[in-house]
Amino acid sequence: MLKKRVESSFLNSYYNKTKSVDFVLLFILLVAFVLRFYDAFNIPITHDEYSALNRIHFSTFNELIQKGIREDGHPAGVQVFTYYYVRLFGEQAFVLKLPYLVFGVLAVLVVYQLALLWFGKTSAVISATIYASLQYTVVNSQIARPYGFGILFCLLVAYYWTRYFYKNDTKWYYLVLLIIAAIISVYSHYFASLYVAIFLTLAVLLAKNRQQVWKLLMVGGFVILAFLPHLPITIYQIFDKGGIQGWIGPYKPTYIIVYFLIVLHQSWFLITVYLATFIFLFRYSKERLKLMLFSGGVFILSFLIGSVYSYYYMNVMHERVLYFAFPFILLSVSGFFRKLPVNKIWFLAIGLTAVTVFSLVIERKHYNLFYKNRYLMVQQKKQEWEIKLDGRNLIVLNYFKYPAQLEKKLFFEGHQYLINSSTLLPEVDSCLSSTHLQNLMFLNCDFPPPEIYPLITSYFPNVIQKEFTIGGEALLFSKSDSSKQRNQDKSEVIIYPKFPLQGNLSDWYFSKYNFIDFIVYCDTNNIISNQDFSLTIESEDKVYYKRSFVFMNRANKVNQGYASLRLIDLSFPEEAVFKVLVNKEITVDSIKISCRPGNPYLYAHVKKIPKNLDRFFLE
Template structure:
């Protein structure tokens, strides 16, 4: 290694270490890490495999077994558990450089290390005790020895073959996608190895299979389960572009230098035999094949593809785009690398807000805030409601000695029971902390009784609201009415209604309401073009009306989104899901816009109407559509964050 390249390499390693060890005692456990930890309390190995892997997991047993025995020896604190994986992350940087330098040249290796050291993709998985960065480390170690036995088989074949077999088997026990990558690597060798060593190479492959035999029953059991399709959506063709943008922090500021350098690599006049470079072809195959297989399986069979599972072949992406760059002199290398690392760190901290978003755990902070609120306001003036996981909650209540006076969201059998509890609580303040699922639909109902939003705390994967009946401070949380009909006028923009349906028999506000006869199946309809409305990607649409409950027992508020003639969303709320106060109820339906795939769609229109499905007679009033400001970082660790600068 050239001495100056040596300085650059060790500087990049130092940067990678610093970025992974910033505030190390503040790095929280994720949900998946908690899941693994809670499956380490078994008394024997048989129970660990049967109950800790087969019954409850979709990953191979390797990392779960490692964590089980590791925490027995070293403890369960966050940093202690994560430490081996942080070291795996640092080790991958070394292996990336070794492979990049050997296959191409030192500058290619340095460029790959610069990115792997400073992007969120590799940093965050180095900070998680899950089978991702470990799989990348062992995959690269496998490739290192694969290269030796395939292209220099005459040099210590048995030693290198034994290590290749070992690391391949570890990949198989680590993760199904690292198993897939190991299989791809092994098959690739059949096309390149010297025929004299063909049989020995096949024996090496057979030895890997023999080592994996004890795990076959687990593999086939998990294969029959099919994956994580019960919560992971089927990917769209936008997945590939989104993956690339995720790598570069969803930032053109970070993407442009990589595009420029890759352009230099592709037009390098010294590479006349560009497509004959076996290592470049191998890198292309190794990066694209797992990505393609994962996408096709997820699209046509069962969704399994995630960024985490693609990590094992990810460094070869940089070897593809930088593989044919010239080995420039030191000043050019230095300026290029410091520019890349500087931009990546800036976008990591400012655009992606990594250390704030990742380190601020919903599971922990929701309980800390509840404890603070309870101590400040007391049981007479404060109600806390939390949706979370009971075992994680109990962990933090115990380790942080927090007050456990709150109500579990899961205690309520339905929306009506929840809203009746909120209505009848009779206290001045209420907090509601919830996960990223459907609980957000309760917010408009809470605001019926606690109209003041004093604070909203946003997290990746969750949100907390603090409400008050009376306004205490000026806090601006957007909740705008974009269209409303109080039925005081004959016609309102966006609504279809007839003059004869207006009545002054009863009304919620003003003097009139809208009467629907039993023979009328469809009530007033709202239709509004979304391109005429200013709203954010993570905002929510709340459609509501007031219903006079003396007359109706069943009916539906229907909300749908259409792009021209294509229906992209349909949802409905039953009118009897909502509590009645003084004969009136507020019926509403909420849409979290970020959960709807609208990419590439044009002329999207929102329609809302009342479906008198059961032929009742009833009165309605105050038909409205609100835009409610949503959580901009609800998926902040994996998707673009609202208002990123570059």
């Protein structure tokens, strides 16, 4: 009787502990759900999603392949899914994003289950908690693109491999589901394909017997056969169409540091808490070493192969391409965590959730900035400013191409111009020189030449109001010389130069978010070429930036040439100097140099957000 009571007590205790840990999982899933579904009906459609939607409106499947997929840079899987999904359910933002939001929550569950099978409950709870709360994972669950789609199936590849091969639970359907998950993964994104190849290759090294090796080779064979119909498209996309280096820029060996700073919210507070947690929980376990090396190897090889390709061929490395391998570096680190009692597991789950969510909401301002769609923001500001100015004396410059889905909604009437050609500055100059209107609205959702700002202020010298968000800005200018409205550039100097004009860049570097503008004034009759003057940044005979500029050809007026430095896009040492060189046959009257504030949220999705914006605005 006593023995039975002891056994009963043990079972009840075990049941309560198991039940408690299950409640921790429910808590983590609830956090994941809330963070992804918060205000879900107002999550905006991003530019990337609009791009995908623009490539699904075809009458036949063959047309979709030729025009909507072949000319893109991704495999066909997600685009085909979107094609049929939109036909069935429509393009409304919440409906479009719903599968990806659900996949994002399910991915947290699979991370938990993987860590539980590999390293135990403590590792499972902490891995899933961090994965549920980081902006990196939240935002990719809120965007209807291949990343939120492919990550779930990449994780399922690992889960079903673990069940069938590592845990020897040889139910036939685990093997079938492994093959299906792998095929869906390779059709979602090329880096997901790379992940599958790396995972299955490393899995062969962990095979327990020859039979497992043959089965893994069979899995790989089925995946290759399933992908063969797509091979001509892949060859065209990689070798004929070209890459995406134009907007990413050249690969830098320090990218891995940049990547982890993005993942960790650019927050030393968050990094310190995570590091302290790691130190507190650290315990080396030889039994876990194989899986830790296996998991870490998946991420490291994904990064190394992508880096070699980017360095020697074309740069494809940005934070989202490593998204498919990211959970595995998290799982690898969690292998060092020692076992904890349930009460401490709860404490860590709640504590890490609180810290990460604080960083997400307060430091990263995720629900303020990400939800502030640039296209809708400029439309709202336009409507507001039209009311403010009673719709009169207003000219509108738009620097972006509206997504097709917004053309009707964002249609502008009256004096409005869409500018996005290579002859941008002469077009704007011609437009502004002939207008009699007193106010100008500049709506920008792209990356215009920075010289457009000083060009506008040469006709409309005063900034009345401005609004910024990620990748977009709305600026209201006026010809009025009211002191209340006048734009005050804190640093401005007019020089009567001898060339080459040279100055210390540090004297003008108040913030990386600012611009430095150069306006060169010369006599009308001196315009002679398409490269009238140049601007360089140099240090110790090394050139960090060089660009040529032309003057506006204005009849019977003093001609002006414009050059601007967007400091956030430039890299140079503190001792660097700028040099202005003008064609020797041109007579320069004077040069105006000034510093102005830029958009502090321009790259807020990947860069640190300034806490005190007053420091960065010079008005």
